[in-house]
Amino acid sequence: MLLSKEIAQDVIAYAIDQGADFCELFVEKTSIQNIIFNSQKIKDITSGIDSGIGVRLLFGELALYAYSNSNKREDLLDMVKKLSAQFKSTQNRKQGILNFTPLSYQIIKMIPHKDVTLPEKIEALKKLDLLTRKQSPLLSQVSLSLMQKQQEIEIFNSDGLFAQETRPYIRLFAEAVAKDGTEQANGYIAPGVRGGFQFIENLNIQEVAETISKQALTVLKAKPCPAGIMPVVIENGFGGVIFHEACGHLLETTSVEKKSSILWDKKGEMIAHESVSAVDDGTNDNLWGSLSIDDEGMPTQKTQLIKNGKLENFICDKLGNIKTGHARTGSGRRQNYRYAPASRMRNTYIDNGQSNLDEMLRSIDNGLYCKAMGGGSVNPGTGEFNFSVNEGYLIKNGKIDHAIKGATLIGKGAEILTKISMVGNNLDYSAGMCGSVSGSIPTTVGQPALKVDDILVGGQV
């Protein structure tokens, strides 16, 4: 136990005595190790432990939050006292004895933990470095890092909930830089899962080496992307970042409750082309964004967001439920104890459709094929988004033509959803980090290849 049940009981009882309608303790201990390898050398090995307790009080719809590195009774009581000082209620409420029976829930499947020594991890990186450098003499740098962390959490609340979960994560960052004269370009991937080191042992590192080196070499010789409105095919996997940013965030109740999402009142309406179905799922085996329970102690679930173009559900946490009335979906998430939970995505993807990549390409005379997407951003109030293309090719007469660089896709989320006319059958996922009100959290994006009929492509004129 990171925190004794007796202290949890005392702190929660004191908070309720101060007039809080609800009190929750989020207790965390996370150990992290990060190995950085570049220029064929181990540059840094960092390890550390994050540990602390976050206290959330609800006074109606007002959320109060504070945190501490201390798990001492007097420090936690003092924190609640300071937090509630401005809002202390005159009503005399008493918290009864809380049993804190451990919550039972289905544990998601994940790649098992395996004790591996530092030299074994370093050896794996060296092997990948060598494999990558063999791909081309034009590769001037290979940068790798391996991040492993294990998050242990305990959640207590004034409803009597007590839940625990241990969450192991592992992620590889791999980048190759190609150089030819004064021209330079890079290729990058960062696969990660909820699980242990066996993920790296099972990883096809030849494929990793080929992917990053090919991307760097392709971009090195790419021509500037022409600008204009054109049809675009976005490849599977990380292409799903557009749906995540341009639509997923608009379905979180943190946006819906403020009516700052253009989709806040569209439940039950057609918001996308009928070929589009989308899911936010916390239960997928091994996936980077999976959770057995969310950070409010609710078992996660598979949430159908859009079904054949119709908006079915929002992504909802406890406070979102109070403010909007939408059902909780096990989506209350936070980076760590320093953040109050908020409604956040887990593994979010557009589901498989009926088309295939060749059909999509054949349907386009002049357009853009985005093989690898980069990051981007969205204005949730207006749905305007902007995403970079890391590896792209022009489509000419139904076939992939030469590589381009410097392309950006720009548009509005709600409009793009209606312009997706073909959805492929090769759904794949990709790990990423999502930053929002409750910090940076592991999320998976995903989609099969899909065709957008027209979108503004930023590039050279």
Place this chain on the structure above:
Amino acid sequence: MKEQLENIIKRASIYGADACDLVINAGESLNLSAQGGKLEKYKLAKTSSLGIRVIKNNRIGLSYTESMDDDAVNFALKSSIENAQFADINLHETINVKNSADLVFKSIHPADTSSIEEKIEFALKLENEVYKRDSRVKAVPYNGLSSSSSQSFYMNSLGTYTEDQDHYLSAYSSALIQDGPLSSMHYAPIMGRKLSELDLNECIEESLLHSRNWLEAKPVATGKYDVLFSTEVLSEILHAFSSCFSAKDAIDKINPWEHNLGKKMAHEGLTLIDSPKFKDAFYKYNFDFEGVIKKDLTLIENGVLKNFYHNTATASFYKTQSTGHATRGTRSSLNVSGSNLVISPGSMSDSDVQEGTYLEVIDVMGIGPGSDSISGEFSFGASGYLCKNGKRIQPVKGVTIAGNFNNLINDIGPIGKTLHHNHSQTTFSPLIKFLNLSVAGS
């Protein structure tokens, strides 16, 4: 604190470290935000973390802990020494800064004495006033007031000790305006040392101004345009390509200007200086995270690349001196970074720079992911105004601006003589007309 750090360094030596340095970052903050005329969030934060770097047999080991109790610190010390055993030998990264006296900087600004009630009232106004001033405001989705104090401490095994303390307040508001099918939103921040210094009116009016104007904005026709970036946007662009000035990135072969010191890389009218104690800057940086005293560093002079940012490790590699740009968080390794950036003024008046037709860019989207610091290519979304002779003639959004950083800083037209700054007062620049940029629109 100093005694505590000395004690930890002694223990590092006992555990077998040849040298050691420590960073402690600590802070307290209060964050408030409103929704629907009521306080929505109230957050008290108190953080502290210790970062440890040890050197053993010329190998670096790093660790950190958020707990300062003896067990946690001892575990972190042992971890850092274990980590060092498996790192490769690094003869350049040493702990060699030995100062004759402690460097202690405490903010010269008096502490903010406003009460919590006053802060809550301010936070509520940040939301309420936006609704009051325009009936088309549908939401104020992002608003808040933050009051923060921070402390950082550094000590190394040669006895060098630094201490830095500061405090500030920041606030922001946004106006999401909807008029029929049209919607628009803009976000504006403000900063100050006291609540009474925060100009609530300025924050609200700026968010409303552009939200109103951009409601009926449309893309300009695709083509080549001369562009004036706001200092806010220019600051973001310079930071996206700051790798060009990093000696660390040069060593790691990801600085595209690695071999270009002394070469002309920009327009001859462009001079860029890193100025840690610039007179109008909000933050003053007195020393770096190795205890080296900071001073002005010319990065580009009349278009010629003059210097890279150095810490003692990169300086050793390049056989030069540290420029005082070492940076390190408690969880991260030694690196370099800039401080306040100042572009030297030219000779033209702002109205001269604004002659002719150009695109004024106020806001950008996706500048980070849309900028490739290795190839220099960039492409990002932009909002602003089409202007003629200094007058805004058409609000613009839904366009992208693309180009290459090397071309951007060479194809420069007139440079103004008046310095402007970004919201956080970390970047200072005259108006600069960037020529012939690719703009994709309608």
